[in-house]
Amino acid sequence: MNCGELRKSICLKMGRLFLSQDEKSHLDSCPGCTKYYEHLVSLEKTLTVAPAPSLTKMEFSKLQSKLDSRINKYHDKALNFYRLSFKYGATMAAILLLVFASFFGKYKFQDIKPADTDSLLATLTIAEDFSASGDEVIEEPYLDLVIDNYVDNYGFNTSEMLIGDLSDEELEYLKNKINAGDIL
Amino acid sequence: MPFLLVFSYYRLSKIQKAKRMELDDKELVTKAKSGDRKAFDELVRLNKDKMFALIYRMTGDREITLDLLQDTFFAAYKELGGFRGDSRFYSWLYRIASSKTLNYLKRKKILSFFSLSAGTPDEPSYNMPDNVGFSEINDRLIKAVDLLPPKQKLIFNLRFFDRLSFPDIAGILNKGESTVKTNYQKAIEKLQNQLKDFR
Structure with missing residues:
Protein backbone atom coordinates (compact mmCIF):
# COMPACT_ATOMS: atom_id res chain seq x y z
CA MET A 1 0.00 0.00 0.00
CA ASN A 2 1.45 3.37 -1.00
CA CYS A 3 0.93 6.73 0.75
CA GLY A 4 -1.76 7.95 -1.67
CA GLU A 5 -3.84 4.81 -1.27
CA LEU A 6 -3.53 4.90 2.50
CA ARG A 7 -4.52 8.55 2.76
CA LYS A 8 -7.55 8.03 0.52
CA SER A 9 -8.54 4.98 2.51
CA ILE A 10 -8.33 6.62 5.94
CA CYS A 11 -9.94 9.78 4.62
CA LEU A 12 -12.98 7.75 3.57
CA LYS A 13 -13.02 6.12 7.00
CA MET A 14 -13.22 9.51 8.68
CA GLY A 15 -16.01 9.31 11.22
CA ARG A 16 -15.39 5.61 11.74
CA LEU A 17 -11.62 5.62 11.96
CA PHE A 18 -10.36 2.09 12.42
CA LEU A 19 -7.27 0.73 10.77
CA SER A 20 -6.60 -2.52 8.98
CA GLN A 21 -3.38 -4.45 9.53
CA ASP A 22 -1.93 -3.15 6.25
CA GLU A 23 -2.65 0.43 7.18
CA LYS A 24 -1.17 -0.01 10.63
CA SER A 25 2.07 -1.43 9.25
CA HIS A 26 2.27 1.43 6.69
CA LEU A 27 1.81 4.01 9.43
CA ASP A 28 4.55 2.39 11.50
CA SER A 29 7.01 2.92 8.70
CA CYS A 30 5.83 6.32 7.33
CA PRO A 31 6.07 9.44 9.51
CA GLY A 32 4.28 11.63 6.91
CA CYS A 33 1.23 9.43 6.83
CA THR A 34 1.28 9.09 10.61
CA LYS A 35 1.07 12.87 10.87
CA TYR A 36 -1.79 12.89 8.38
CA TYR A 37 -3.59 10.19 10.35
CA GLU A 38 -3.13 12.04 13.66
CA HIS A 39 -4.53 15.17 12.08
CA LEU A 40 -7.59 13.27 10.93
CA VAL A 41 -8.07 11.73 14.37
CA SER A 42 -7.96 15.14 16.05
CA LEU A 43 -10.37 16.55 13.46
CA GLU A 44 -12.73 13.66 14.06
CA LYS A 45 -12.60 14.21 17.80
CA THR A 46 -13.24 17.92 17.44
CA LEU A 47 -16.15 17.38 15.10
CA THR A 48 -17.77 14.80 17.35
CA VAL A 49 -17.55 17.13 20.35
CA ALA A 50 -20.28 19.33 18.92
CA PRO A 51 -23.65 18.03 20.15
CA ALA A 52 -26.23 16.96 17.62
CA PRO A 53 -28.79 19.70 17.20
CA SER A 54 -32.25 18.63 18.26
CA LEU A 55 -35.75 20.01 18.44
CA THR A 56 -37.00 21.45 21.71
CA LYS A 57 -40.39 20.31 22.98
CA MET A 58 -41.91 23.63 22.10
CA GLU A 59 -40.54 23.55 18.59
CA PHE A 60 -41.83 20.02 18.12
CA SER A 61 -45.34 20.88 19.27
CA LYS A 62 -45.27 23.93 16.98
CA LEU A 63 -44.15 21.69 14.11
CA GLN A 64 -46.87 19.17 14.88
CA SER A 65 -49.66 21.74 14.99
CA LYS A 66 -48.49 23.37 11.73
CA LEU A 67 -48.16 20.00 10.06
CA ASP A 68 -51.62 18.97 11.29
CA SER A 69 -53.24 22.10 9.94
CA ARG A 70 -51.46 21.68 6.60
CA ILE A 71 -52.54 18.06 6.32
CA ASN A 72 -56.12 18.98 7.24
CA LYS A 73 -56.13 21.74 4.65
CA TYR A 74 -54.76 19.31 2.10
CA HIS A 75 -57.54 16.85 2.90
CA ASP A 76 -60.19 19.55 2.74
CA LYS A 77 -58.83 20.74 -0.56
CA ALA A 78 -58.79 17.22 -1.96
CA LEU A 79 -62.29 16.56 -0.66
CA ASN A 80 -63.57 19.83 -2.09
CA PHE A 81 -61.94 19.05 -5.38
CA TYR A 82 -63.63 15.66 -5.59
CA ARG A 83 -66.93 17.14 -4.43
CA LEU A 84 -66.79 19.96 -6.97
CA SER A 85 -65.53 17.75 -9.75
CA PHE A 86 -68.37 15.32 -9.05
CA LYS A 87 -70.94 18.11 -8.92
CA TYR A 88 -69.75 19.93 -12.04
CA GLY A 89 -68.78 16.70 -13.73
CA ALA A 90 -72.29 15.32 -13.31
CA THR A 91 -73.82 18.55 -14.60
CA MET A 92 -71.49 18.64 -17.58
CA ALA A 93 -72.15 14.99 -18.33
CA ALA A 94 -75.91 15.61 -18.24
CA ILE A 95 -75.59 18.62 -20.57
CA LEU A 96 -73.37 16.69 -22.95
CA LEU A 97 -75.79 13.79 -22.94
CA LEU A 98 -78.67 16.11 -23.76
CA VAL A 99 -76.76 17.79 -26.58
CA PHE A 100 -75.68 14.44 -27.91
CA ALA A 101 -79.15 12.97 -27.74
CA SER A 102 -80.81 16.00 -29.34
CA PHE A 103 -78.21 16.18 -32.10
CA PHE A 104 -78.55 12.54 -33.05
CA GLY A 105 -82.33 12.61 -32.63
CA LYS A 106 -82.53 15.51 -35.04
CA TYR A 107 -80.14 13.93 -37.45
CA LYS A 108 -82.18 10.75 -37.63
CA PHE A 109 -85.49 12.61 -38.05
CA GLN A 110 -84.28 14.81 -40.86
CA ASP A 111 -81.79 12.74 -42.70
CA ILE A 112 -82.88 9.19 -42.57
CA LYS A 113 -86.61 8.72 -42.38
CA PRO A 114 -87.80 11.87 -44.21
CA ALA A 115 -85.08 11.50 -46.80
CA ASP A 116 -86.16 8.00 -47.51
CA THR A 117 -89.80 9.02 -47.80
CA ASP A 118 -88.93 12.00 -49.99
CA SER A 119 -86.68 10.08 -52.31
CA LEU A 120 -89.23 7.31 -52.59
CA LEU A 121 -91.95 9.81 -53.37
CA ALA A 122 -89.74 11.58 -55.88
CA THR A 123 -88.92 8.31 -57.64
CA LEU A 124 -92.55 7.37 -57.76
CA THR A 125 -93.49 10.77 -59.20
CA ILE A 126 -90.87 10.54 -61.89
CA ALA A 127 -91.95 7.02 -62.76
CA GLU A 128 -95.57 8.12 -62.87
CA ASP A 129 -94.76 11.15 -65.06
CA PHE A 130 -92.77 9.00 -67.39
CA SER A 131 -95.55 6.47 -67.89
CA ALA A 132 -98.22 9.18 -68.23
CA SER A 133 -96.41 11.18 -70.85
CA GLY A 134 -95.13 8.36 -72.95
CA ASP A 135 -96.18 10.17 -76.15
CA GLU A 136 -94.05 13.15 -75.42
CA VAL A 137 -90.83 11.22 -75.55
CA ILE A 138 -90.55 12.19 -79.20
CA GLU A 139 -88.60 15.37 -79.53
CA GLU A 140 -90.41 17.94 -81.67
CA PRO A 141 -87.53 18.98 -83.97
CA TYR A 142 -87.45 15.45 -85.40
CA LEU A 143 -91.17 15.40 -85.93
CA ASP A 144 -91.07 18.79 -87.61
CA LEU A 145 -88.29 17.60 -89.84
CA VAL A 146 -90.27 14.51 -90.89
CA ILE A 147 -93.35 16.60 -91.62
CA ASP A 148 -91.32 19.12 -93.57
CA ASN A 149 -89.84 16.34 -95.67
CA TYR A 150 -93.28 14.94 -96.31
CA VAL A 151 -94.64 18.34 -97.24
CA ASP A 152 -91.71 18.88 -99.60
CA ASN A 153 -92.49 15.61 -101.37
CA TYR A 154 -96.27 15.66 -101.38
CA GLY A 155 -97.28 19.33 -101.22
CA PHE A 156 -98.68 21.87 -98.77
CA ASN A 157 -101.39 20.86 -96.20
CA THR A 158 -100.71 17.23 -96.67
CA SER A 159 -99.14 16.99 -93.25
CA GLU A 160 -102.44 17.62 -91.50
CA MET A 161 -104.13 15.21 -93.70
CA LEU A 162 -101.42 12.69 -93.26
CA ILE A 163 -101.43 12.89 -89.52
CA GLY A 164 -105.15 12.89 -89.39
CA ASP A 165 -105.28 9.92 -91.75
CA LEU A 166 -102.82 7.79 -89.83
CA SER A 167 -104.24 5.17 -87.57
CA ASP A 168 -102.99 4.85 -84.01
CA GLU A 169 -100.88 1.85 -84.91
CA GLU A 170 -99.34 3.70 -87.87
CA LEU A 171 -98.62 6.73 -85.76
CA GLU A 172 -96.97 4.56 -83.12
CA TYR A 173 -94.88 2.88 -85.80
CA LEU A 174 -93.82 6.23 -87.18
CA LYS A 175 -92.87 7.52 -83.72
CA ASN A 176 -90.80 4.43 -83.03
CA LYS A 177 -89.01 4.81 -86.31
CA ILE A 178 -88.30 8.44 -85.60
CA ASN A 179 -87.02 7.51 -82.16
CA ALA A 180 -84.76 4.89 -83.61
CA GLY A 181 -83.52 7.44 -86.18
CA ASP A 182 -84.47 5.19 -89.12
CA ILE A 183 -86.50 7.81 -90.93
CA LEU A 184 -83.85 10.48 -90.66
CA MET B 1 -14.55 -14.89 28.92
CA MET B 128 -28.84 29.42 19.10
CA PRO B 129 -29.65 27.82 22.44
CA ASP B 130 -27.80 24.60 21.74
CA ASN B 131 -24.65 26.41 20.71
CA VAL B 132 -24.50 29.00 23.43
CA GLY B 133 -21.26 28.87 25.40
CA PHE B 134 -19.35 26.88 22.84
CA SER B 135 -15.68 27.49 22.42
CA GLU B 136 -13.99 29.35 19.63
CA ILE B 137 -12.83 26.05 18.20
CA ASN B 138 -16.37 24.85 17.75
CA ASP B 139 -17.38 28.09 16.11
CA ARG B 140 -14.50 27.80 13.67
CA LEU B 141 -15.35 24.20 13.07
CA ILE B 142 -18.95 24.97 12.28
CA LYS B 143 -17.91 27.80 10.00
CA ALA B 144 -15.44 25.52 8.24
CA VAL B 145 -18.17 22.99 7.59
CA ASP B 146 -20.47 25.75 6.50
CA LEU B 147 -17.96 26.88 3.88
CA LEU B 148 -18.17 23.56 2.05
CA PRO B 149 -20.21 23.51 -1.17
CA PRO B 150 -23.79 22.34 -0.46
CA LYS B 151 -23.46 18.88 -1.99
CA GLN B 152 -20.16 18.17 -0.24
CA LYS B 153 -21.61 19.47 2.99
CA LEU B 154 -24.62 17.22 2.61
CA ILE B 155 -22.50 14.17 1.90
CA PHE B 156 -20.20 15.03 4.80
CA ASN B 157 -23.15 15.41 7.18
CA LEU B 158 -24.84 12.21 6.04
CA ARG B 159 -21.64 10.25 6.37
CA PHE B 160 -19.95 11.80 9.38
CA PHE B 161 -22.85 12.77 11.63
CA ASP B 162 -25.67 10.50 10.48
CA ARG B 163 -23.30 7.55 10.03
CA LEU B 164 -24.82 6.37 6.76
CA SER B 165 -22.92 4.06 4.47
CA PHE B 166 -21.67 5.24 1.08
CA PRO B 167 -24.15 3.03 -0.85
CA ASP B 168 -26.99 4.48 1.26
CA ILE B 169 -25.86 8.04 0.58
CA ALA B 170 -25.51 7.24 -3.11
CA GLY B 171 -29.08 5.93 -3.07
CA ILE B 172 -30.39 8.99 -1.24
CA LEU B 173 -28.70 11.45 -3.59
CA ASN B 174 -29.24 9.32 -6.68
CA LYS B 175 -25.52 9.46 -7.47
CA GLY B 176 -22.82 6.89 -8.03
CA GLU B 177 -20.98 5.51 -5.02
CA SER B 178 -17.62 6.64 -6.39
CA THR B 179 -18.94 10.20 -6.84
CA VAL B 180 -20.09 10.21 -3.23
CA LYS B 181 -16.73 8.91 -2.03
CA THR B 182 -14.82 11.51 -4.04
CA ASN B 183 -17.00 14.28 -2.67
CA TYR B 184 -16.52 13.06 0.88
CA GLN B 185 -12.77 12.89 0.44
CA LYS B 186 -12.72 16.42 -0.98
CA ALA B 187 -14.82 17.67 1.92
CA ILE B 188 -12.41 16.13 4.45
CA GLU B 189 -9.41 17.61 2.67
CA LYS B 190 -11.01 21.06 2.67
CA LEU B 191 -11.80 20.77 6.36
CA GLN B 192 -8.23 19.68 7.06
CA ASN B 193 -6.89 22.71 5.21
CA GLN B 194 -9.20 25.12 6.97
CA LEU B 195 -8.49 23.69 10.39
CA LYS B 196 -4.75 23.17 9.88
CA ASP B 197 -3.63 25.31 12.77
CA PHE B 198 -5.47 23.67 15.61
CA ARG B 199 -5.43 20.18 16.95
Whole structure:
Protein backbone atom coordinates (compact mmCIF):
# COMPACT_ATOMS: atom_id res chain seq x y z
CA MET A 1 0.00 0.00 0.00
CA ASN A 2 1.45 3.37 -1.00
CA CYS A 3 0.93 6.73 0.75
CA GLY A 4 -1.76 7.95 -1.67
CA GLU A 5 -3.84 4.81 -1.27
CA LEU A 6 -3.53 4.90 2.50
CA ARG A 7 -4.52 8.55 2.76
CA LYS A 8 -7.55 8.03 0.52
CA SER A 9 -8.54 4.98 2.51
CA ILE A 10 -8.33 6.62 5.94
CA CYS A 11 -9.94 9.78 4.62
CA LEU A 12 -12.98 7.75 3.57
CA LYS A 13 -13.02 6.12 7.00
CA MET A 14 -13.22 9.51 8.68
CA GLY A 15 -16.01 9.31 11.22
CA ARG A 16 -15.39 5.61 11.74
CA LEU A 17 -11.62 5.62 11.96
CA PHE A 18 -10.36 2.09 12.42
CA LEU A 19 -7.27 0.73 10.77
CA SER A 20 -6.60 -2.52 8.98
CA GLN A 21 -3.38 -4.45 9.53
CA ASP A 22 -1.93 -3.15 6.25
CA GLU A 23 -2.65 0.43 7.18
CA LYS A 24 -1.17 -0.01 10.63
CA SER A 25 2.07 -1.43 9.25
CA HIS A 26 2.27 1.43 6.69
CA LEU A 27 1.81 4.01 9.43
CA ASP A 28 4.55 2.39 11.50
CA SER A 29 7.01 2.92 8.70
CA CYS A 30 5.83 6.32 7.33
CA PRO A 31 6.07 9.44 9.51
CA GLY A 32 4.28 11.63 6.91
CA CYS A 33 1.23 9.43 6.83
CA THR A 34 1.28 9.09 10.61
CA LYS A 35 1.07 12.87 10.87
CA TYR A 36 -1.79 12.89 8.38
CA TYR A 37 -3.59 10.19 10.35
CA GLU A 38 -3.13 12.04 13.66
CA HIS A 39 -4.53 15.17 12.08
CA LEU A 40 -7.59 13.27 10.93
CA VAL A 41 -8.07 11.73 14.37
CA SER A 42 -7.96 15.14 16.05
CA LEU A 43 -10.37 16.55 13.46
CA GLU A 44 -12.73 13.66 14.06
CA LYS A 45 -12.60 14.21 17.80
CA THR A 46 -13.24 17.92 17.44
CA LEU A 47 -16.15 17.38 15.10
CA THR A 48 -17.77 14.80 17.35
CA VAL A 49 -17.55 17.13 20.35
CA ALA A 50 -20.28 19.33 18.92
CA PRO A 51 -23.65 18.03 20.15
CA ALA A 52 -26.23 16.96 17.62
CA PRO A 53 -28.79 19.70 17.20
CA SER A 54 -32.25 18.63 18.26
CA LEU A 55 -35.75 20.01 18.44
CA THR A 56 -37.00 21.45 21.71
CA LYS A 57 -40.39 20.31 22.98
CA MET A 58 -41.91 23.63 22.10
CA GLU A 59 -40.54 23.55 18.59
CA PHE A 60 -41.83 20.02 18.12
CA SER A 61 -45.34 20.88 19.27
CA LYS A 62 -45.27 23.93 16.98
CA LEU A 63 -44.15 21.69 14.11
CA GLN A 64 -46.87 19.17 14.88
CA SER A 65 -49.66 21.74 14.99
CA LYS A 66 -48.49 23.37 11.73
CA LEU A 67 -48.16 20.00 10.06
CA ASP A 68 -51.62 18.97 11.29
CA SER A 69 -53.24 22.10 9.94
CA ARG A 70 -51.46 21.68 6.60
CA ILE A 71 -52.54 18.06 6.32
CA ASN A 72 -56.12 18.98 7.24
CA LYS A 73 -56.13 21.74 4.65
CA TYR A 74 -54.76 19.31 2.10
CA HIS A 75 -57.54 16.85 2.90
CA ASP A 76 -60.19 19.55 2.74
CA LYS A 77 -58.83 20.74 -0.56
CA ALA A 78 -58.79 17.22 -1.96
CA LEU A 79 -62.29 16.56 -0.66
CA ASN A 80 -63.57 19.83 -2.09
CA PHE A 81 -61.94 19.05 -5.38
CA TYR A 82 -63.63 15.66 -5.59
CA ARG A 83 -66.93 17.14 -4.43
CA LEU A 84 -66.79 19.96 -6.97
CA SER A 85 -65.53 17.75 -9.75
CA PHE A 86 -68.37 15.32 -9.05
CA LYS A 87 -70.94 18.11 -8.92
CA TYR A 88 -69.75 19.93 -12.04
CA GLY A 89 -68.78 16.70 -13.73
CA ALA A 90 -72.29 15.32 -13.31
CA THR A 91 -73.82 18.55 -14.60
CA MET A 92 -71.49 18.64 -17.58
CA ALA A 93 -72.15 14.99 -18.33
CA ALA A 94 -75.91 15.61 -18.24
CA ILE A 95 -75.59 18.62 -20.57
CA LEU A 96 -73.37 16.69 -22.95
CA LEU A 97 -75.79 13.79 -22.94
CA LEU A 98 -78.67 16.11 -23.76
CA VAL A 99 -76.76 17.79 -26.58
CA PHE A 100 -75.68 14.44 -27.91
CA ALA A 101 -79.15 12.97 -27.74
CA SER A 102 -80.81 16.00 -29.34
CA PHE A 103 -78.21 16.18 -32.10
CA PHE A 104 -78.55 12.54 -33.05
CA GLY A 105 -82.33 12.61 -32.63
CA LYS A 106 -82.53 15.51 -35.04
CA TYR A 107 -80.14 13.93 -37.45
CA LYS A 108 -82.18 10.75 -37.63
CA PHE A 109 -85.49 12.61 -38.05
CA GLN A 110 -84.28 14.81 -40.86
CA ASP A 111 -81.79 12.74 -42.70
CA ILE A 112 -82.88 9.19 -42.57
CA LYS A 113 -86.61 8.72 -42.38
CA PRO A 114 -87.80 11.87 -44.21
CA ALA A 115 -85.08 11.50 -46.80
CA ASP A 116 -86.16 8.00 -47.51
CA THR A 117 -89.80 9.02 -47.80
CA ASP A 118 -88.93 12.00 -49.99
CA SER A 119 -86.68 10.08 -52.31
CA LEU A 120 -89.23 7.31 -52.59
CA LEU A 121 -91.95 9.81 -53.37
CA ALA A 122 -89.74 11.58 -55.88
CA THR A 123 -88.92 8.31 -57.64
CA LEU A 124 -92.55 7.37 -57.76
CA THR A 125 -93.49 10.77 -59.20
CA ILE A 126 -90.87 10.54 -61.89
CA ALA A 127 -91.95 7.02 -62.76
CA GLU A 128 -95.57 8.12 -62.87
CA ASP A 129 -94.76 11.15 -65.06
CA PHE A 130 -92.77 9.00 -67.39
CA SER A 131 -95.55 6.47 -67.89
CA ALA A 132 -98.22 9.18 -68.23
CA SER A 133 -96.41 11.18 -70.85
CA GLY A 134 -95.13 8.36 -72.95
CA ASP A 135 -96.18 10.17 -76.15
CA GLU A 136 -94.05 13.15 -75.42
CA VAL A 137 -90.83 11.22 -75.55
CA ILE A 138 -90.55 12.19 -79.20
CA GLU A 139 -88.60 15.37 -79.53
CA GLU A 140 -90.41 17.94 -81.67
CA PRO A 141 -87.53 18.98 -83.97
CA TYR A 142 -87.45 15.45 -85.40
CA LEU A 143 -91.17 15.40 -85.93
CA ASP A 144 -91.07 18.79 -87.61
CA LEU A 145 -88.29 17.60 -89.84
CA VAL A 146 -90.27 14.51 -90.89
CA ILE A 147 -93.35 16.60 -91.62
CA ASP A 148 -91.32 19.12 -93.57
CA ASN A 149 -89.84 16.34 -95.67
CA TYR A 150 -93.28 14.94 -96.31
CA VAL A 151 -94.64 18.34 -97.24
CA ASP A 152 -91.71 18.88 -99.60
CA ASN A 153 -92.49 15.61 -101.37
CA TYR A 154 -96.27 15.66 -101.38
CA GLY A 155 -97.28 19.33 -101.22
CA PHE A 156 -98.68 21.87 -98.77
CA ASN A 157 -101.39 20.86 -96.20
CA THR A 158 -100.71 17.23 -96.67
CA SER A 159 -99.14 16.99 -93.25
CA GLU A 160 -102.44 17.62 -91.50
CA MET A 161 -104.13 15.21 -93.70
CA LEU A 162 -101.42 12.69 -93.26
CA ILE A 163 -101.43 12.89 -89.52
CA GLY A 164 -105.15 12.89 -89.39
CA ASP A 165 -105.28 9.92 -91.75
CA LEU A 166 -102.82 7.79 -89.83
CA SER A 167 -104.24 5.17 -87.57
CA ASP A 168 -102.99 4.85 -84.01
CA GLU A 169 -100.88 1.85 -84.91
CA GLU A 170 -99.34 3.70 -87.87
CA LEU A 171 -98.62 6.73 -85.76
CA GLU A 172 -96.97 4.56 -83.12
CA TYR A 173 -94.88 2.88 -85.80
CA LEU A 174 -93.82 6.23 -87.18
CA LYS A 175 -92.87 7.52 -83.72
CA ASN A 176 -90.80 4.43 -83.03
CA LYS A 177 -89.01 4.81 -86.31
CA ILE A 178 -88.30 8.44 -85.60
CA ASN A 179 -87.02 7.51 -82.16
CA ALA A 180 -84.76 4.89 -83.61
CA GLY A 181 -83.52 7.44 -86.18
CA ASP A 182 -84.47 5.19 -89.12
CA ILE A 183 -86.50 7.81 -90.93
CA LEU A 184 -83.85 10.48 -90.66
CA MET B 1 -14.55 -14.89 28.92
CA PRO B 2 -17.23 -12.97 30.85
CA PHE B 3 -16.28 -9.88 28.82
CA LEU B 4 -16.84 -11.81 25.62
CA LEU B 5 -20.25 -12.93 26.81
CA VAL B 6 -21.28 -9.42 27.78
CA PHE B 7 -19.99 -8.08 24.47
CA SER B 8 -21.85 -10.67 22.40
CA TYR B 9 -25.03 -10.08 24.43
CA TYR B 10 -24.66 -6.35 23.81
CA ARG B 11 -24.15 -6.91 20.07
CA LEU B 12 -27.12 -9.27 19.88
CA SER B 13 -29.45 -6.90 21.71
CA LYS B 14 -28.34 -4.07 19.41
CA ILE B 15 -29.08 -6.14 16.30
CA GLN B 16 -32.44 -7.22 17.70
CA LYS B 17 -33.29 -3.61 18.52
CA ALA B 18 -32.41 -2.51 14.99
CA LYS B 19 -34.55 -5.31 13.51
CA ARG B 20 -37.44 -4.42 15.80
CA MET B 21 -37.17 -0.78 14.74
CA GLU B 22 -37.18 -1.77 11.10
CA LEU B 23 -40.29 -3.88 11.68
CA ASP B 24 -41.90 -1.01 13.56
CA ASP B 25 -41.08 1.31 10.68
CA LYS B 26 -42.62 -1.03 8.12
CA GLU B 27 -45.71 -1.59 10.22
CA LEU B 28 -46.16 2.12 10.81
CA VAL B 29 -45.67 2.90 7.13
CA THR B 30 -48.28 0.31 6.15
CA LYS B 31 -50.73 1.74 8.66
CA ALA B 32 -50.00 5.33 7.62
CA LYS B 33 -50.50 4.37 3.97
CA SER B 34 -53.96 3.08 4.80
CA GLY B 35 -54.80 6.48 6.28
CA ASP B 36 -53.88 6.04 9.94
CA ARG B 37 -52.86 9.53 11.07
CA LYS B 38 -51.56 8.31 14.43
CA ALA B 39 -49.13 5.99 12.66
CA PHE B 40 -47.88 8.88 10.56
CA ASP B 41 -47.49 11.05 13.68
CA GLU B 42 -45.43 8.27 15.21
CA LEU B 43 -43.21 8.15 12.12
CA VAL B 44 -42.72 11.90 12.44
CA ARG B 45 -41.84 11.54 16.11
CA LEU B 46 -39.32 8.77 15.42
CA ASN B 47 -37.53 10.61 12.62
CA LYS B 48 -37.81 14.26 13.59
CA ASP B 49 -34.43 14.56 15.31
CA LYS B 50 -32.43 12.95 12.50
CA MET B 51 -34.06 15.18 9.91
CA PHE B 52 -33.80 18.28 12.05
CA ALA B 53 -30.09 17.71 12.67
CA LEU B 54 -29.37 17.23 8.98
CA ILE B 55 -31.29 20.29 7.83
CA TYR B 56 -29.98 22.46 10.67
CA ARG B 57 -26.38 21.51 9.90
CA MET B 58 -27.01 22.49 6.28
CA THR B 59 -28.83 25.77 6.82
CA GLY B 60 -27.64 26.90 10.24
CA ASP B 61 -30.96 28.60 10.93
CA ARG B 62 -33.55 27.16 13.30
CA GLU B 63 -36.59 28.90 11.83
CA ILE B 64 -35.73 27.89 8.29
CA THR B 65 -34.94 24.39 9.50
CA LEU B 66 -38.39 24.14 11.06
CA ASP B 67 -40.01 25.30 7.83
CA LEU B 68 -38.02 22.84 5.75
CA LEU B 69 -38.74 20.07 8.23
CA GLN B 70 -42.43 20.80 7.96
CA ASP B 71 -42.16 20.75 4.15
CA THR B 72 -40.31 17.45 4.33
CA PHE B 73 -42.92 15.71 6.46
CA PHE B 74 -45.78 17.21 4.50
CA ALA B 75 -44.24 16.01 1.22
CA ALA B 76 -43.73 12.60 2.83
CA TYR B 77 -47.40 12.51 3.82
CA LYS B 78 -48.53 13.42 0.32
CA GLU B 79 -46.19 10.98 -1.42
CA LEU B 80 -46.52 8.13 1.07
CA GLY B 81 -48.56 6.13 -1.44
CA GLY B 82 -45.57 6.15 -3.79
CA PHE B 83 -43.18 4.78 -1.18
CA ARG B 84 -42.59 1.18 -2.22
CA GLY B 85 -40.60 0.15 0.81
CA ASP B 86 -37.49 -0.87 -1.15
CA SER B 87 -35.38 1.21 1.23
CA ARG B 88 -35.78 2.13 4.89
CA PHE B 89 -38.32 4.83 5.63
CA TYR B 90 -35.70 7.16 7.08
CA SER B 91 -33.60 6.84 3.89
CA TRP B 92 -36.60 7.97 1.92
CA LEU B 93 -37.12 10.85 4.33
CA TYR B 94 -33.44 11.78 4.02
CA ARG B 95 -33.91 11.93 0.28
CA ILE B 96 -36.84 14.33 0.59
CA ALA B 97 -35.10 16.45 3.22
CA SER B 98 -31.88 16.59 1.17
CA SER B 99 -33.61 17.72 -1.98
CA LYS B 100 -35.67 20.33 -0.09
CA THR B 101 -32.57 21.66 1.64
CA LEU B 102 -30.45 21.75 -1.52
CA ASN B 103 -33.26 23.55 -3.34
CA TYR B 104 -33.48 26.08 -0.52
CA LEU B 105 -29.72 26.69 -0.61
CA LYS B 106 -29.79 27.07 -4.39
CA ARG B 107 -32.65 29.59 -4.12
CA LYS B 108 -30.84 31.45 -1.38
CA LYS B 109 -27.69 31.62 -3.47
CA ILE B 110 -29.59 33.01 -6.45
CA LEU B 111 -31.40 35.56 -4.27
CA SER B 112 -28.19 36.67 -2.60
CA PHE B 113 -26.61 37.08 -6.01
CA PHE B 114 -29.31 39.54 -7.03
CA SER B 115 -29.64 41.29 -3.68
CA LEU B 116 -27.57 44.28 -2.63
CA SER B 117 -25.90 42.36 0.15
CA ALA B 118 -24.48 39.87 -2.29
CA GLY B 119 -20.93 40.71 -1.28
CA THR B 120 -21.45 39.83 2.36
CA PRO B 121 -22.58 36.26 2.79
CA ASP B 122 -25.01 35.55 5.61
CA GLU B 123 -23.45 34.51 8.85
CA PRO B 124 -24.86 31.17 9.89
CA SER B 125 -27.05 31.74 12.90
CA TYR B 126 -25.30 29.34 15.23
CA ASN B 127 -25.87 31.59 18.24
CA MET B 128 -28.84 29.42 19.10
CA PRO B 129 -29.65 27.82 22.44
CA ASP B 130 -27.80 24.60 21.74
CA ASN B 131 -24.65 26.41 20.71
CA VAL B 132 -24.50 29.00 23.43
CA GLY B 133 -21.26 28.87 25.40
CA PHE B 134 -19.35 26.88 22.84
CA SER B 135 -15.68 27.49 22.42
CA GLU B 136 -13.99 29.35 19.63
CA ILE B 137 -12.83 26.05 18.20
CA ASN B 138 -16.37 24.85 17.75
CA ASP B 139 -17.38 28.09 16.11
CA ARG B 140 -14.50 27.80 13.67
CA LEU B 141 -15.35 24.20 13.07
CA ILE B 142 -18.95 24.97 12.28
CA LYS B 143 -17.91 27.80 10.00
CA ALA B 144 -15.44 25.52 8.24
CA VAL B 145 -18.17 22.99 7.59
CA ASP B 146 -20.47 25.75 6.50
CA LEU B 147 -17.96 26.88 3.88
CA LEU B 148 -18.17 23.56 2.05
CA PRO B 149 -20.21 23.51 -1.17
CA PRO B 150 -23.79 22.34 -0.46
CA LYS B 151 -23.46 18.88 -1.99
CA GLN B 152 -20.16 18.17 -0.24
CA LYS B 153 -21.61 19.47 2.99
CA LEU B 154 -24.62 17.22 2.61
CA ILE B 155 -22.50 14.17 1.90
CA PHE B 156 -20.20 15.03 4.80
CA ASN B 157 -23.15 15.41 7.18
CA LEU B 158 -24.84 12.21 6.04
CA ARG B 159 -21.64 10.25 6.37
CA PHE B 160 -19.95 11.80 9.38
CA PHE B 161 -22.85 12.77 11.63
CA ASP B 162 -25.67 10.50 10.48
CA ARG B 163 -23.30 7.55 10.03
CA LEU B 164 -24.82 6.37 6.76
CA SER B 165 -22.92 4.06 4.47
CA PHE B 166 -21.67 5.24 1.08
CA PRO B 167 -24.15 3.03 -0.85
CA ASP B 168 -26.99 4.48 1.26
CA ILE B 169 -25.86 8.04 0.58
CA ALA B 170 -25.51 7.24 -3.11
CA GLY B 171 -29.08 5.93 -3.07
CA ILE B 172 -30.39 8.99 -1.24
CA LEU B 173 -28.70 11.45 -3.59
CA ASN B 174 -29.24 9.32 -6.68
CA LYS B 175 -25.52 9.46 -7.47
CA GLY B 176 -22.82 6.89 -8.03
CA GLU B 177 -20.98 5.51 -5.02
CA SER B 178 -17.62 6.64 -6.39
CA THR B 179 -18.94 10.20 -6.84
CA VAL B 180 -20.09 10.21 -3.23
CA LYS B 181 -16.73 8.91 -2.03
CA THR B 182 -14.82 11.51 -4.04
CA ASN B 183 -17.00 14.28 -2.67
CA TYR B 184 -16.52 13.06 0.88
CA GLN B 185 -12.77 12.89 0.44
CA LYS B 186 -12.72 16.42 -0.98
CA ALA B 187 -14.82 17.67 1.92
CA ILE B 188 -12.41 16.13 4.45
CA GLU B 189 -9.41 17.61 2.67
CA LYS B 190 -11.01 21.06 2.67
CA LEU B 191 -11.80 20.77 6.36
CA GLN B 192 -8.23 19.68 7.06
CA ASN B 193 -6.89 22.71 5.21
CA GLN B 194 -9.20 25.12 6.97
CA LEU B 195 -8.49 23.69 10.39
CA LYS B 196 -4.75 23.17 9.88
CA ASP B 197 -3.63 25.31 12.77
CA PHE B 198 -5.47 23.67 15.61
CA ARG B 199 -5.43 20.18 16.95
